[in-house]
Each structure stands twice: as C-alpha cells, then as structure tokens.
Amino acid sequence: MIKLNELRQLYDHLSRNTPRNTPIIGLKKEGNRYYYRPLKSYDEWSSDVLLGNFSPKEVFFPQDEVLFYFKAQKLIESKEEIKPAVLWGVRPCDIAGIGELERMFNQIEYKDPYFMERFDKTLIVGMACTEPWPGCFCTSVEGSPYESKGADIFIYPIEDGYLIETPSKKGEAAIEGLDVEEVSDVSQLEADRRRAEDKIKKYNFEGIADKLKSMVDSNFWDWIHNPCIGCGTCAFVCPSCHCFDINDSSRGARGLRSRQWDSCLFEGYTLETSGHNPRPSGSQRWRQRLMHKFSYFPQVFGSYQCLGCGRCGRACPVNINIAEIAAKAVEWVEPQS
Amino acid sequence: MTDAIREEARKILSDGKVDFVIGYAEGDTPIQAKPVFISRVEDVDKLVWPSFGLINLANYLLRYKTRNTRIGIVAKGCDTRSIVALLKENQIDRERLFIIGVNCPGMLSRQVAREKAGEIISAENKGETWSFTTVEGKKEVSCFDLMPSNCAACRHHAPVISDVVVGDPITEPEGDGYDSVREFEKKSAPERYQYLMSEMSACIRCYACRQACPTCNCDECFVDITQPRWVDKGLDKTDLAIWQLIRTYHQAGRCVDCGACEEACPKGIKLLWLTRKMNLIVKERFGFEAGVDPEALPPLATYEKDDTQEFIL
Numbered sequence: 001m002i003k004l005n006e007l008r009q010l011y012d013h014l015s016r017n018t019p020r021n022t023p024i025i026g027l028k029k030e031g032n033r034y035y036y037r038p039l040k041s042y043d044e045w046s047s048d049v050l051l052g053n054f055s056p057k058e059v060f061f062p063q064d065e066v067l068f069y070f071k072a073q074k075l076i077e078s079k080e081e082i083k084p085a086v087l088w089g090v091r092p093c094d095i096a097g098i099g100e101l102e103r104m105f106n107q108i109e110y111k112d113p114y115f116m117e118r119f120d121k122t123l124i125v126g127m128a129c130t131e132p133w134p135g136c137f138c139t140s141v142e143g144s145p146y147e148s149k150g151a152d153i154f155i156y157p158i159e160d161g162y163l164i165e166t167p168s169k170k171g172e173a174a175i176e177g178l179d180v181e182e183v184s185d186v187s188q189l190e191a192d193r194r195r196a197e198d199k200i201k202k203y204n205f206e207g208i209a210d211k212l213k214s215m216v217d218s219n220f221w222d223w224i225h226n227p228c229i230g231c232g233t234c235a236f237v238c239p240s241c242h243c244f245d246i247n248d249s250s251r252g253a254r255g256l257r258s259r260q261w262d263s264c265l266f267e268g269y270t271l272e273t274s275g276h277n278p279r280p281s282g283s284q285r286w287r288q289r290l291m292h293k294f295s296y297f298p299q300v301f302g303s304y305q306c307l308g309c310g311r312c313g314r315a316c317p318v319n320i321n322i323a324e325i326a327a328k329a330v331e332w333v334e335p336q337s
Numbered sequence: 338m339t340d341a342i343r344e345e346a347r348k349i350l351s352d353g354k355v356d357f358v359i360g361y362a363e364g365d366t367p368i369q370a371k372p373v374f375i376s377r378v379e380d381v382d383k384l385v386w387p388s389f390g391l392i393n394l395a396n397y398l399l400r401y402k403t404r405n406t407r408i409g410i411v412a413k414g415c416d417t418r419s420i421v422a423l424l425k426e427n428q429i430d431r432e433r434l435f436i437i438g439v440n441c442p443g444m445l446s447r448q449v450a451r452e453k454a455g456e457i458i459s460a461e462n463k464g465e466t467w468s469f470t471t472v473e474g475k476k477e478v479s480c481f482d483l484m485p486s487n488c489a490a491c492r493h494h495a496p497v498i499s500d501v502v503v504g505d506p507i508t509e510p511e512g513d514g515y516d517s518v519r520e521f522e523k524k525s526a527p528e529r530y531q532y533l534m535s536e537m538s539a540c541i542r543c544y545a546c547r548q549a550c551p552t553c554n555c556d557e558c559f560v561d562i563t564q565p566r567w568v569d570k571g572l573d574k575t576d577l578a579i580w581q582l583i584r585t586y587h588q589a590g591r592c593v594d595c596g597a598c599e600e601a602c603p604k605g606i607k608l609l610w611l612t613r614k615m616n617l618i619v620k621e622r623f624g625f626e627a628g629v630d631p632e633a634l635p636p637l638a639t640y641e642k643d644d645t646q647e648f649i650l
Binding site: 031053063223229245310320321 | 364365366367369370371372373374392396397400451452455456458459472473539541542543544545547548549561566569570571572597600601603604605
C-alpha cells in the first residue's frame, strides 16, 4: 500500500498516464442529483457524496443501447467505438454491483460483448466509506464499507491522507510511476473498518434463500406489495438489476434493434404475445423481485443480488425498503387457517 | 390530526364497516411518508398525518375495482377530487368506500427539499422549519418554502366528498391559483420550448409519474402498446417529449393537480407545468375543474352547442 497526502495526485497521475481522451467518470452534480459522469477536472468531482442517485451501472450497461442497424436484409453492427475509461471513487457496494453484472453478462455459454468490452476497458477506482448513510445495509449482504474486492485501485481515507491499495494487476500497472513511498503498517485500517461497519444498520437475512424457496405460495406476498405502485424506479437506480427489453424500430426497410432497461415490477414485463400474463398481480411481481435478489441468485451464483446500497428505498416514491421486507420474510410464520 | 385519523380508522375497523384502511405511516428514510394498509384495529397507531405525503392514496382504489372489498381511505382535498373523478368514470363504487376526509393545510415536498437543501442525509422538524443535514452541510428551510407548487396553487383544501371530516376548516387563499401558469406564459415561445424540452429530455421512462397517478388508469397505456407502436421505447428526446405530451392530453379535464407525478419522479422533472396549463385551459373554456363538483359531467363526456372548436392546447 502507498500513502498519498492528496487524492489529486492519484487523479492527475491517472489522467496523465491513460490514453488520450480517456474519460475519468466520477460523481458529479447535475440539476439537483448526482450521477456518474465524465469529469472535466478533479474539482468537478463531488467528493463528499457517498452514492450517486443513480448507480454506476450505466457506465457499462447504458439504459438505451443500439445493438445493430438494419437496411433491407443487411445487418450493420453498432459502430460505436468503446474506449477505455476510469471509474473514479465508486463505493464497495457499487463495485460489488458491477461484479454481479459481470457474473451475469460473462457466463460460459453466454457472453454479452457490449457489457464485457466496457467492463474490460474500465479501470475501477474504489473508495472506502468512512461515513455510511442511513439506509445503507451492505454489512447485512456480505459487504463492507471497507471491502476492496473488485476494484483495481482502492482508496482508504485516513486522518492525514489516503492509503492506496491495488487489488488487481491492472491497478498495480496503473499506479506505476507514482512517486510515493510504500507504507507497511496499515493496522489502523482494521479499526477504521470496524468503526464504519458499526454505523450501519444490520438486518438478519440468515437462511433467506431457502426460506423464500418455501414461500412461493405464501400469504406474505399478498400484503407486502401493497404500497408498491409498480414503477421502475427501484430497478433503474439499482446497481445490479440487469433486465432489459429488446426493441426494433424501423421506418420502411431501415431500422435498428436496441435494448433498454426493464423492470420486473412493470406489468408488461412478463406479458406474452398471446395476451397471457404469468405474473398478473403486484404480489407476484414483488415475489419475483425479492426471490431473484435473495433466493435465485444466491442459489445459482452463491451471493445475494442485493448489495445493500439502499438507493431503491431512498428513490422509491412510496418508500418501500427491500431490506425491511427481506428481514420480514426471514421472520415470517405462515398463519394457520 | 394524527389522533383524529386514528380515532376514525379505529371506529370503522372495529364496527366492521371496512375491511381495511388506506392511510399514511412514517417512512423509513427521512422526509418520506409510506402508504399503509391497515386491516387490524391493533395496527391503527401506525397511521400518521404526514408532512411529506404527496402520494395520492386514491390511486390504490383502482386495484379493488372488481373486488368486493370495503375500503376506508384517508383523503386530502385533492385525493377526494381524484375519488370524484374516478366515481364519474365508473372506476370505483361509492358504497364500498368510507372516506376519512382531511382538511389538508398542504403538504411539503421532498423534491422541493432537495432543490432547497441538497442531498438530504437526515432531517428534523423544528415546528415552522425543517433542519436538514445534507452532503453540503446543515440547512434550515421553512415549511412555507418546502411547499410544492401544486399545494401553493391549491384552492380546494377541504374534502369534496367524505363520510367524516377531520382537521380544522381552512380559508381558501384568494385568486384562482393559476398565476404561476400566467407568469410562465409571459416567456417567449422559444424560451418555453427550450425549458420544457430540457425538463422532458431528463425522463428515463420509469413511469413513476403514470403509476403514481390515479387518473392514469388505462388497462393498457399507449406507451406500452407495441401493435402499432405509437412511441419508440428508447431515450430519444422526441419520444420522451411525446410521451409526456400525450400523457398530459389524456388528463384533459381529469387531472386534479395533486402533484403525485412530480413528487414520484426520480429525476425531479417539473411535470406540473404541462398539466396545470391544460387544467387552466379546461377551466377557462369549459368552466370545469376535475373532481370539484360531484354532479358535473367531465368535458370529455359531454358537449355544448357553443363549445369553442379551435385547437385546444
């Protein structure tokens, strides 16, 4: 690990030592919300903000993406060139979210070339959260505000500067030439980690994957979804929701095929061509949302598909908190009747 | 107010008049209220009269259109207007409703709070002001400054229909509440176009506005129809503007200006400019305000010989 007095040193080093015009994407205020956007300079970075209102998934998986164009019988692949990028100052939950997307889009049988090219070409610079927000619950889903896994470079703010770790070879290469001394004693990080973790509300999700499996026909779903109005806000702000819809749009013989984010809470999400909808009610759609994140995904991939960033609860127009619902599911006892 | 609402809810639940009561509870995150469905008397104390309760609860009634459920509902002035509008469109049965009408002094908006204070981490009510801890530091904002544009323009604080009313009657402010629209109209056409296009182009098609709206109750929304496809699915600016414009048209004579759409928007888009302008047109041309008179027929359901025939918006 190395120590820096100012983070600007690292930023400047990265902007000098990456190919020309490599965007450094970090949190930036636009209107009265924070987004991950290319930064013009270090000073444009909203360094005090923990999480953007939207997650950094759009850097790898844009909301609206052209797959190819067509003209009569001819296909023309989307020609947008994907350039290297630096994702600056993302938090452990979002890095874990990017990891979940990568598992999804990089399977042995199916690889998503659009996502993977962006993923491979992006250098992820993570940052520990010294002051988590109310609504954060990463420690309940196997995360930590000090988890550097998945990052190429990871920043730990300390009292008199920053410690920099390089968990990947890519990160190591990126900081090469940064003229600073190595630090060998990093024992204080353990105490910092515990201090930050203690500030985070802890939910009990023990055994949730199996519990949910047994709750397919439960009455639980009948009331849990009640306040939900069925919009796509939670899925759109979520760092790991990855469902998309594919659409063609054409004028005469010309057109394009594109994909857009979708949400399992939309009524039309499962609507079939015949008109049949296998999930016609809000309760079934909410069951799917919770099951996918806390049961199916853990069973298939071995980890939750919820990273505990708490964005969905903050953005939800009716304040539905997925952590509360998951914790209630764990405690749920089916009424006898 | 909270006590009075709980009292009424307790009464109708224990008398067996309703199967459940829809109201507001405290939210889990700062300055948010959470709609709640109370079916047991012992849960009645979860109900509160919130400061930030712009979500229109009448929206939930649509779910029970075809079910034989008796519903109690806590309804602000605008919510009762929505109920009237839904009754007129035969979406719900009056007999199955018990309306706890509230003389609503106006709500506060988390969108406005974000505009005035920044990204809010925690909030504390100090009577006439709210104290916010934001990423940019501490900020105090008065309740008056946190009021959304629709509550400031509201002239129907009292419930239009109800089975019981709680809260003290409120003197309606002077004027018709459309001054902000008239002010906006003074801007040049290019200015208005530019402003509205920049607002609409921020849309991400999450449809929170539509889902939060009791009047957006088509079985299939035009934007979801694929045969034929009226609007493409992506983020093309024209498509985004068309989506909002058509949504507005479909609200003609039906929008009650409750502000739920704007409050629900995760991008903070100013949606009410369009609907309020349309409401003004409907008021001036047809002397009609949605949901105000339980007897009057909505303009789209009737006609007069001397109706103006020119283009509407």
